[in-house]
Structure formats: C-alpha cells, structure tokens
Amino acid sequence: MTLKLITRTIMCRTLRWKEDVIQGSLPGSSNGIGRKMSQTASGSASIVAVALVGSTLLLAAAAGADTRRPVRSAPSAHAAGVLNVHDEGHLRFIHASGSVIIDEGSVSGTLPGSVRVRFLYDGEPQVSAQFTINGRGGSISAHATGRLSSLTSPSPSFSGHMTITGGSGRYAHVRGSGTLFGVYYRRSYGLTVQAIGKLPY
Amino acid sequence: MGTTRLPRLFLLSCAVAFLVTLTASLPVGADARQVAKIKARLTPEHLGAATTVSLGFQLPPRDGVSPAALRSMKLAYPPNLGLATSGLGLASCSPGELEALGVEGCPANSRMGSGSATVELVLKVETVTEHISLALFAAPSSDGYLHVLVYAYGVFPVYAQLLLSGVLMHGQMGITVPPIPSFPEAPDVVMTQMQLTLGGPLTYYARSAGKLVAYHPPGVGLPRRCPTGGFPFRATFVFLDGGHASARTAVPCPGGA
Numbered sequence: 370m371t372l373k374l375i376t377r378t379i380m381c382r383t384l385r386w387k388e389d390v391i392q393g394s395l396p397g398s399s400n401g402i403g404r405k406m407s408q409t410a411s412g413s414a415s416i417v418a419v420a421l422v423g424s425t426l427l428l429a430a431a432a433g434a435d436t437r438r439p440v441r442s443a444p445s446a447h448a449a450g451v452l453n454v455h456d457e458g459h460l461r462f463i464h465a466s467g468s469v470i471i472d473e474g475s476v477s478g479t480l481p482g483s484v485r486v487r488f489l490y491d492g493e494p495q496v497s498a499q500f501t502i503n504g505r506g507g508s509i510s511a512h513a514t515g516r517l518s519s520l521t522s523p524s525p526s527f528s529g530h531m532t533i534t535g536g537s538g539r540y541a542h543v544r545g546s547g548t549l550f551g552v553y554y555r556r557s558y559g560l561t562v563q564a565i566g567k568l569p570y
Numbered sequence: 571m572g573t574t575r576l577p578r579l580f581l582l583s584c585a586v587a588f589l590v591t592l593t594a595s596l597p598v599g600a601d602a603r604q605v606a607k608i609k610a611r612l613t614p615e616h617l618g619a620a621t622t623v624s625l626g627f628q629l630p631p632r633d634g635v636s637p638a639a640l641r642s643m644k645l646a647y648p649p650n651l652g653l654a655t656s657g658l659g660l661a662s663c664s665p666g667e668l669e670a671l672g673v674e675g676c677p678a679n680s681r682m683g684s685g686s687a688t689v690e691l692v693l694k695v696e697t698v699t700e701h702i703s704l705a706l707f708a709a710p711s712s713d714g715y716l717h718v719l720v721y722a723y724g725v726f727p728v729y730a731q732l733l734l735s736g737v738l739m740h741g742q743m744g745i746t747v748p749p750i751p752s753f754p755e756a757p758d759v760v761m762t763q764m765q766l767t768l769g770g771p772l773t774y775y776a777r778s779a780g781k782l783v784a785y786h787p788p789g790v791g792l793p794r795r796c797p798t799g800g801f802p803f804r805a806t807f808v809f810l811d812g813g814h815a816s817a818r819t820a821v822p823c824p825g826g827a
Contacts, residue, residue, distance in 0.1 A: 466618055467650040467793035492654035492738045494714025520716055521662035521680070521708045523776075555657050556776060556787075 455565055458484050462558035468492070472560050480504050486560060490517065490553070496527055498549070499534075507538020513549040526552045531564065604637050604815040605630060610647075610803040615824045617796060620656070620788035623647070626765035627805050629815070636692050638809040639758045640747040645766075646804040649741030652791025654716060658682040658769060659708025660787075668721055669733055673705050679774045682706045687722060688763035691752050700724050700759075702732075704766060715739050720766070730759075742804075749810070758810075796823035 456478030463471045468491040476484050482504035490496045496517050501510045515529015531549040536542070551562040611624040625645055629637040647653070663676035685704035690697050702724035709717035720734035736745035750759035769789035775782045792801075800820035807815045 464618070465652060465655065465791045466795075467648075467652045467791050468655055469650070469793075470655055490654045491649055491741075492716050493740070516714060518714075520711045520714070521659050523660045523679075555655075555660055558655070558657075 455563065457561070457563045460484065460486055460560040460562065465558065470558050472558070474560075476502055486562075488553070488560060496529075496553075498551075504540075507536060507540045509536040509540045509543055510534050515549060515551075517553070523556060524552050524554050526550065604632060604807070604809065604813050606805060606807055606815040606817040608803060608805045608817045608819050610801070610819050610821050612792065612801065612821050615792070615821065617792055617824060618794040619792060620652075620769075621790055621792050622767060622769040623651070623653075623790050624765065624767045625803060625805075626763070627807075627817070628763050629807065630762070636690050636697065636760050637762060638811040638813060639749065639760050641808045641810050642744065642746050643808070644742050644744045644806045646742035646802075646806075648793070648797070648801050648803075650793050651741075651801070652793075653738060653768065656769065656790045657787045658772070658789070659716070659718075660774060661708065662710045663707040663719060664710060665719060665733060665735070668707065668719055669731070672723065672731065673721060676707050680707045681772055682708055682718065683766060683768040683770060683772075685720075685764065685766035687761055687765070689724070689750065689759045689761050691759050692757055704764070706766060706768065709735065718743065720745060 456476060458474055458476035460472035460474030463473050463485075465471065468489060470488045470490070472486045472488060474484060476482050482502045484500055484502045486498055486500040488496065488498045494516050495514055497512070497514045499510070499512050501508050511531055511533045513529050513531035515527045517525050517527045519525045528548065528550045531547045533543055533545045548565045549562060550565065551560055553560055607628045607630070609624075609626045612621045613624065614621060625647075627643075627645075629640075631637065659680055659682045661677040661679040663680040667675040683706035685706065687702050687704055689700050689702060691700070702722050705721045705723075707719045707721065709719045711717045716738040718736045718738070720736060722732040722734065724730060730750070732748070732750055734745050734747055736743050747761065750761070752759050769787070772787055773784050774787050775784055777783070800822040802818065802820045804818040805816060809815075
C-alpha cells in the first residue's frame with residue numbers, strides 16, 4: 370500500500386515538474402551556473418555538485434509529492450517517459466583532513482534542505498563525493514564520481530555520475546541516479562553543486 | 571610435538587622479523603651502484619591543519635666518483651596528503667614564458683614552492699660545484715593530472731637556466747630531468763643534491779570588491795590521523811647510465827601519536 374502510494378506520488382510530482390520545466394520556472398533551469406556548467410562540461414569535473422543536485426531532485430520527487438492528486442494523472446506520466454530536473458546547493462567549508470574536504474550548506478529547489486558533503490580530491494583526474502541531504506521528511510544519501518577540469522583555475526568545475534545509496538524516513542526506499550555538476554572553490558574550499566536528474570516515470 | 575613446534579615457529583618469526591628490520595634499515599638502492607638519501611619535513615606538523623612539505627635528497631659520491639647524470643626521479647608522498655586541495659597553484663605558468671622571461675614571467679598565483687640544488691661539473695683537473703635556486707610552479711594540464719614546472723637557475727660557474735617538468739600522479743611526483751650541458755667538450759652537469767619545499771611564504775592575489783588583495787595560501791593539508799610509523803616518503807632515481815637508486819624515510823607522528 371505504501372509502495373503504491375509513493376509510486377503514485379512520484380508520477381504526479383513528475384507531471385507537475387514537467388509543467389514547471391516547460392514554463393522555465395524551476396530553480397537553476399536557466400541561471401548562470403547552468404550556463405557555466407554547459408560551457409565547461411567537457412573539461413571540468415566537479416563531482417560533488419552533481420550528486421547534490423541529482424539527489425535533491427530525487428528527494429523532491431519522492432518526498433514532495435502531493436498525495437491528494439488524482440490517480441488519473443498517472444497514465445499521461447507513463448506516456449512521457451523521462452523527466453529532466455535541476456536543483457542547486459551552495460556549500461561552505463567546515464573542515465578538512467588531508468585530501469578530504471567536508472562542506473555543508475543548503476539545497477534550494479523543489480525540496481529545501483541541508484546537505485553535508487565529503488569531497489575527495491587527491492590529485493587524480495577523478496574526484497568523488499559522498500553526501501547526505503536532510504529534508505523535512507527524512508534524508509537521502511548519495512555517492513558521485515566525476516572528472517575535474519581547469520585544474521589550475523581558482524574555481525575548477527566537475528561533472529560526473531551520481532547514484533543514490535540510501536535514505537531514511539520518507540525516503541528510506543529511494544533509489545536512482547543522475548548527473549552532478551559543480552564548482553570547487555580552491556581558495557575557500559567551498560562548493561556549488563547542481564544536479565541534473567532524469568527520473569523515469 | 572607441541573613443545574617443539576612453538577620454538578620453531580618462534581625462531582622462524584624472529585628470523586623473518588630480523589630480515590624485515592635489516593631490509594628496512596638499509597637504503598633501498600643498496601643493491602645498485604648508486605646510494606641515495608632523502609629527508610622529509612612537515613612544518614608545522616599539526617594533524618588536520620595546513621603545513622609546508624620539504625623534501626630533500628642527496629646522491630653522494632661512491633668511491634670518490636660523482637654519480638651519473640639524473641634522467642628522472644619519483645618522489646612519493648602519503649596519498650592522502652592534501653596536495654591537490656592545498657590551494658597552491660591557482661594559476662598556471664607556461665613553459666615557454668618561464669624559459670623566456672624567467673620567474674618574473676609567471677603569475678604570482680602559479681608559484682607553489684621553492685628550493686635549492688647542488689650540481690657538479692666533473693672536469694679532468696677538478697670538480698666544480700655550483701649551488702642553484704629552484705622555483706616550483708603549477709603548469710597547464712591537459713590530461714587531468716596536476717603538472718608542475720621546476721625552474722632551476724644558477725650563475726656561477728655555469729650561467730644557465732634549466733626547466734624540469736613534473737606530474738603528480740598516484741601519490742608521487744614524477745620529475746623528468748633533461749641533460750644539463752656545460753662547456754663544449756665537457757661532460758654534462760650532474761645534480762647531486764636537491765631540496766624542494768611545497769608551500770611556505772608565498773603571496774597570492776585575489777580580487778575582492780574590484781581590488782586585488784594579497785593573501786598567503788595556507789599550504790598542504792595534513793590528514794587528521796597519522797599512520798603507524800609516521801608519514802612515509804620515498805624517492806626513486808633513474809640515471810642516464812641506466813643505473814637506479816632509491817631511498818625512503820618517514821616523518822614521525824607529532825607527539826609520538
């Protein structure tokens with residue numbers, strides 16, 4: 370019964386997201402970071418950001434659904450196939466341990482929440498990030514790996530694949546994947562992350 | 571039966587431990603012709619905080635004969651050391667600009683460290699020693715790895731600038747050493763000592779509210795935990811004559827932690 374309810378919720382929510390994306394009203398869908406990501410996508414590799422965005426989207430999909438929405442929305446959602454969504458977070462440096470940086474911040478978008486990221490950059494082209502987003506209904510954890518570009522710039526960017534690894538509360542059974550984009554600020558050790566998720570429905 | 575097996579195992583364990591200890595105390599390159607010594611220092615050494623990493627090596631003469639010219643070296647450091655996240659090298663310096671204009675040709679934010687080296691020119695009548703300065707810069711990268719340039723410059727007895735290129739990969743810095751020519755008809759110059767410091771008193775510039783503001787980059791981040799036996803460092807050298815040598819050391823944990 371719970372599974373059916375969540376499924377129906379996601380379907381309804383994705384329908385609403387699709388409408389929002391078409392109208393250009395979703396946060397981050399046409400902002401400066403999005404443009405920078407697209408410009409630097411070939412060279413940059415900020416993994417953390419991608420993970421945050423993707424997880425936020427998934428979180429929103431799972432948690433923010435309107436359960437009062439009529440069930441008749443589901444058939445048209447099935448017909449649409451895949452929904453593209455964006456979300457964004459700005460993180461500040463908390464502490465570091467060698468090549469590992471811990472950042473925290475807020476995630477804005479469909480489901481507001483706080484996020485804590487463990488960002489690893491040891492000099493290899495691949496960077497990785499583990500993060501947990503805490504929202505009102507529970508938490509979602511994810512892992513992402515990606516490739517960093519423009520290494521010697523003050524704010525190299527990254528992009529990579531993100532996988533949801535678990536959750537709690539309302540999101541205990543959330544699974545999915547997406548793409549994480551981000552910018553790593555080498556002087557302040559802060560991160561800006563953007564998730565672009567494709568949610569099958 | 572049980573009373574004889576235990577002493578045998580004990581003796582075997584002692585023998586293995588003795589061999590391991592003996593091997594660890596010897597220079598790794600003892601079987602090669604050339605002997606190498608390295609030193610490493612972390613200043614200050616506070617776990618979880620930024621530090622300055624100093625690495626030095628020495629290739630002493632063997633039976634009064636100077637070592638062969640270096641072809642390359644690899645300086646291995648703890649892979650979880652925060653070199654990549656150090657905030658050093660926020661700009662890059664191109665090899666062309668460095669060769670043409672010297673240190674002044676590079677952006678201040680590309681400077682990553684400094685050092686010194688000793689080179690020898692072996693002539694028939696004497697061996698001439700020269701002390702040269704080193705400057706370390708971040709170089710452009712096209713492969714995703716961090717690249718560095720080591721600019722060596724000396725004025726006497728040989729006025730020359732030399733550019734070494736290196737790359738940080740898998741917890742080690744590989745440096746290629748080109749031949750160092752001296753006088754016509756004379757042998758190449760040989761590097762016998764080198765000391766390189768990452769971080770230190772560097773001044774960077776950042777734009778804030780439309781103005782350039784100077785600041786000092788914090789340096790290389792140390793892990794919050796010190797591994798058993800301290801932070802390990804290792805150096806491997808390959809010489810032009812085909813020989814090789816290596817050495818290792820460890821920086822003890824702070825406070826014996």
